[in-house]
Amino acid sequence: MAGPILQSPSSFNESLRSDVANEDRISTSLDSVAPLEVSESLVPVREMKQAGTICVSLDGLLRRPIFIKEDLKEGCGGQLWPAGLLLAQYMVHEHRASLLGKTIIELGAGSGLVGLAVARGCSTNSPIFITDQECMLPLMKDNVNTNDLSSNARAIVLDWGSPLPDCIPYGSTVVLAADCVYFEPAFPLLISTLQQLLSPGSVCYFCFKRRRRADLRFMKQAKKIFDVAEIRGYMDHDNFARENLFLYSIRPRSAKNNITLLPNPC
C-alpha cells in the first residue's frame, strides 16, 4: 500500500485547481451534513488523500510533520479543508512564539489539523483544546495519539450554541476556526459560542473559503457584535485570496465601542 503523501501549502492551490478540473466536487457525506449549494470551489483537499493518511509539513515550517488520518464516515470534518491548511500555516508562521499563557481552542476541528499543527509548531504551555461535535471525537483523539501529542492537545466535544465544557478555563483565549462557515442555520450557534469564548484580551483567528453569498452574511452578523478585521499581507496572501480563502481576526468589542450614549438630561 502506498504511504502518505507530503503536501505543502504552496502546492495545495494547484491541487485545488486540478480538483476542480477533475470535477471531483464534493463527497456525499458532506451533503448529508449540510444542504450546500454545490459550487466549483466546494472541494476538500482531496488530491492529497492517499491511504487515508496525509502528511503535512506546512512547507517545512513543521520540522516534524503532522499525520492526519481522514475518515469520511461522520461527515465533512473527516477530511482536510483548504482553510484549515491556511490557518495552520498562518499560525505556525506568525504566532510561533506569541501564544504562551493563552488558552487555545480550535472550533469545528474535524480531523484536528490546525490545533495539532499549533501544538507541534508553536510554543504553548497548556494543552490545546481540539473541539468538534461528538461524532468527530474518535477521529480527533486518533489524530492526537497518532502524532504523540496527547500532552499538548486534548480532543473534546464542543457543540456550538451549547454551554462551554467545564474544562475550558475563563480568560485570555485564542480561538481557531477553519472552514466553519458553510451551513447557515449554524451561524447563530457559532456566534453564540464565540460570544462565550471571547472575553477581553481574547481573539479568534477565523479562516474560511468563500463559496456563497451567505458566507459573507456570517461576517456581516459577526461585525455587528465583535471587532472584525481582515488579515492581509501574510505569506502567500495573494494566492490564497485568489482561491477565495479569507482570514479574519475577531475580537470582543473594545470598551469604547460598547459605550451606550445616554441622552443629555439638560
Ligand SMILES: C[S@@+](CC[C@H](N)C(=O)[O-])C[C@H]1O[C@@H](n2cnc3c(N)ncnc32)[C@H](O)[C@@H]1O
Ligand atoms: C468543513 S469542516 C472543517 C474541518 C476543519 N476545521 C478543516 O478545516 O479541515 C466543518 C467542521 O465544523 C464542524 N461543525 C459543524 N457544526 C458544528 C456544531 N454545531 N458544533 C461543533 N462543530 C460543528 C463539523 O463537524 C466539521 O468538522
